[in-house]
Amino acid sequence: MNRIKKLFQEKKNILSIYYTAGYPNTGDTIQIAEALEKSGADMLEIGFPYSDPVADGPVIQASSKQSLDQGMTLKLLFEQLKDLRKKVTIPVLLMGYVNPVLQFGVEKFCEACAEVGVDGCIVPDLPMVEYEEFYKDCFEKHNLSNVFLITPQTAEERIHKIDGLTNGFIYLLSSSATTGKNLEVGNTTEAYFSRIKNLNLKNPTMIGFGISDKQTFDKACSYANGAIIGTAFVKAIADGNLEESVSNFMKKFKA
Amino acid sequence: MKYKVNEKGYYGDFGGAYIPEMLYPNVEELRQNYLKIIDDADFQKEFHQLLKDYVGRPSPLYLAKRYSERYGANIFLKREDLNHTGAHKINNTIGQILLAEKLGKKRIIAETGAGQHGVATATVCALRNLECVIYMGEVDIERQAPNVARMKMLGAKVVPASSGSKTLKDATNEAMRDWINNPVDTHYIIGSVVGPHPYPDMVAIFQSIISEETKKQLLEQTGSDQPDYVLACVGGGSNAMGMFYHFMDDENVKLIAVEAAGKGVSSGFSAATTYLGKEGVLHGSRSILMQTEDGQVVEPHSVSAGLDYPGIGPQHAHLFKTGRGQYVSITDEESLEAGLLCTQLEGIIPAIESAHALAYLEKMEFKGGENVVVCLSGRGDKDLDTYIKYFNL
Numbered sequence: 329m330n331r332i333k334k335l336f337q338e339k340k341n342i343l344s345i346y347y348t349a350g351y352p353n354t355g356d357t358i359q360i361a362e363a364l365e366k367s368g369a370d371m372l373e374i375g376f377p378y379s380d381p382v383a384d385g386p387v388i389q390a391s392s393k394q395s396l397d398q399g400m401t402l403k404l405l406f407e408q409l410k411d412l413r414k415k416v417t418i419p420v421l422l423m424g425y426v427n428p429v430l431q432f433g434v435e436k437f438c439e440a441c442a443e444v445g446v447d448g449c450i451v452p453d454l455p456m457v458e459y460e461e462f463y464k465d466c467f468e469k470h471n472l473s474n475v476f477l478i479t480p481q482t483a484e485e486r487i488h489k490i491d492g493l494t495n496g497f498i499y500l501l502s503s504s505a506t507t508g509k510n511l512e513v514g515n516t517t518e519a520y521f522s523r524i525k526n527l528n529l530k531n532p533t534m535i536g537f538g539i540s541d542k543q544t545f546d547k548a549c550s551y552a553n554g555a556i557i558g559t560a561f562v563k564a565i566a567d568g569n570l571e572e573s574v575s576n577f578m579k580k581f582k583a
Numbered sequence: 584m585k586y587k588v589n590e591k592g593y594y595g596d597f598g599g600a601y602i603p604e605m606l607y608p609n610v611e612e613l614r615q616n617y618l619k620i621i622d623d624a625d626f627q628k629e630f631h632q633l634l635k636d637y638v639g640r641p642s643p644l645y646l647a648k649r650y651s652e653r654y655g656a657n658i659f660l661k662r663e664d665l666n667h668t669g670a671h672k673i674n675n676t677i678g679q680i681l682l683a684e685k686l687g688k689k690r691i692i693a694e695t696g697a698g699q700h701g702v703a704t705a706t707v708c709a710l711r712n713l714e715c716v717i718y719m720g721e722v723d724i725e726r727q728a729p730n731v732a733r734m735k736m737l738g739a740k741v742v743p744a745s746s747g748s749k750t751l752k753d754a755t756n757e758a759m760r761d762w763i764n765n766p767v768d769t770h771y772i773i774g775s776v777v778g779p780h781p782y783p784d785m786v787a788i789f790q791s792i793i794s795e796e797t798k799k800q801l802l803e804q805t806g807s808d809q810p811d812y813v814l815a816c817v818g819g820g821s822n823a824m825g826m827f828y829h830f831m832d833d834e835n836v837k838l839i840a841v842e843a844a845g846k847g848v849s850s851g852f853s854a855a856t857t858y859l860g861k862e863g864v865l866h867g868s869r870s871i872l873m874q875t876e877d878g879q880v881v882e883p884h885s886v887s888a889g890l891d892y893p894g895i896g897p898q899h900a901h902l903f904k905t906g907r908g909q910y911v912s913i914t915d916e917e918s919l920e921a922g923l924l925c926t927q928l929e930g931i932i933p934a935i936e937s938a939h940a941l942a943y944l945e946k947m948e949f950k951g952g953e954n955v956v957v958c959l960s961g962r963g964d965k966d967l968d969t970y971i972k973y974f975n976l
Binding site: 378379380381382383385389393396401402403425426427428429430431432452453454455457458476477478479481482483486501504505506 | 599746747756763767864867879880
C-alpha cells in the first residue's frame, strides 16, 4: 500500500512539513528529512525549486532562488534521494512547478520518484484536464499519488472531480493566497472548512498555507485530517545549526 | 481556424491554462464569458466608438516614400505610434477595461515592461474611474522613467518588482501573485498574447483591429488587400499578432516576426526566443521559452524593455513551428541604427521595439514593386534617453 494511504488510515492530526530541496545548503535535503522524522513529522513535502514560482510568497521564493543559485536541479535532487528509504520511513511527496517536470520528462520523472521511494507529487500549475488526459496513467503505474489543491473559490462540482482524480489527499488552501500569509480563521474560513468537511470526500484533506504554530495547527486539525507547514519552517532553518533548528521548531507542535 | 485557438485553448501544441488552483476561478470566469461579452453588439459599439474618438483610430497606413526608394519596394508603415498613449497597447486595454466592467470588477492590475502597457492601462483606468496597480521591474522603472511618471499622474500605483531579473517576466510574476491574493474583485489586464487561455486569444482579438484596418487601407491604396510581406517586432508578440491576425489564412502573405537578438543570439545577452528557446510552460501557457536544461527560465536581454521577455505567445509558437511565420532577430545596435534611419528618412522617431522590425528591412531582398507593411507599434519618445546615450546626442 502507498505510504500516504497507510498514514491516513492509521493516524489523525497529521503534521506535514514542506521544505525546499537544497536549502539552506545543497547537501541538506536528506539531513532535514531525517531530522524532521526524528522530531515527529508525519509526512514531508520536498519542494524542487523553480525560477518563477507564482504561487509562492517571498520566503519560499527566496529559498528557491538560493537553492537554484547553489546549483540545485531535479537530476541532483533524485541523486540526493537515492538513499532516502534507508533513512526515512514516513511518506514523502515532491512539490514543484510543471516546467521542470516537463523538461525532465514526465515518464522519467515518475520512474525516478518510484525508484527513490517518493510517494506522491504536488504540481500546482499542472491542470487537472492535462493530468487526466496525459499523465494519470503514468502516475498510477508508478504508484504515485497526485495531490490537487482546492481554495475557497473552488466550485463544488470541481471539488468532486478533484476527489475522483486524487488518490492521496486533497490540499485545502486556507485562503486564496500565495504562501506565507497568516491563517485567520474567521467566519468565512470556518464556513468554508465546514462546507468541505460535510462533502464527505473519499480522500482525506490537509489544510495548508498560513499554518505557523500550535494554535493554527490545532484549529486546522479540527476541520481536516491534518495540516501542512511551509513558510514558517523554511524561515526557521535559514541559519544556525540545522538539527537544532528542526528540533526546536518541531517542539512547538508537540507540546 | 488553422491558426486560431481551438475549443480547448490550444494552437496546435501550444496554449492551455497552466495555472495554480487559486487562479482557476478567475481564468474560468473569463473563459466562459469573454467571447459572449466581446461579440455583444453594445460592447462592439462602445469599443469601436472609444477606439475612434479616444484612441484616434483608424491609425494611418502610410506609404513611406523614402523607405520605398531605399529598398525598391512599397514600404507601408501602420502607424500605431499615433494612437493615444503612443503605442498599440491601448487597443487591448480599452477592450479589457470594458470587459472587466461587464464582469463587475472594481480593481485593475497589470504588468509592464517598457511602460507602454502600464500607461495604456493607467489611462483606461482613469477613463473609467477604476483602481489601478501596475507591476514593473525595478530595472525597467529606471530606464523608462517618463512612463513611470505618466502612470503616476494617471493615478496608478506603480509597484516595483524586485525579484529575478527585475524586468518584465518578474513584473508578470508579481501581477499573477496579486491576482492570486485578490481573486474576486480584481481583473488582470495582461498586455501581450501570453498567459493562460483565454488571454492570448482575447488580446489577439482586441489587437486584430490593426490588420483589419490594414486590409481595408491596402485595398484602397493598392487595389489588393494582400501585401507580399507583413513585419512586426515580437516580445510576447501582441502587436505582431494584431498585425498578422487577418492575414494568417492568406497563405501568400509572408509573415515576418522580428525578435530581439540583444547583444547577439549567442552572446548570452539575448531575447531571441525561437532561436534560443524550447517548448515549455511559462506564465500559464505552453509555448516556446528560453530555459536551462533543467527547465529554469533564462533571463533575457534587450535594449528595448518591451522585447525583454523570455517567451512568446503560444499562437506565435504555433506559427513558428508550422512554418507559417518566419521568426528572425535583430541586435540592439541594428535596432538603434534603424531607429535613427527612420527618424532621418521619414521624420518619425520609432520606439526601439518597432525599430527592430524596421531594421529587418535592411536584410531583406526585394525584386521590386512588392508591397510590404511594417507595424510601427509605438513611438520613441519614451526611448529618447537610450537614443541620446547611444548616439551621443
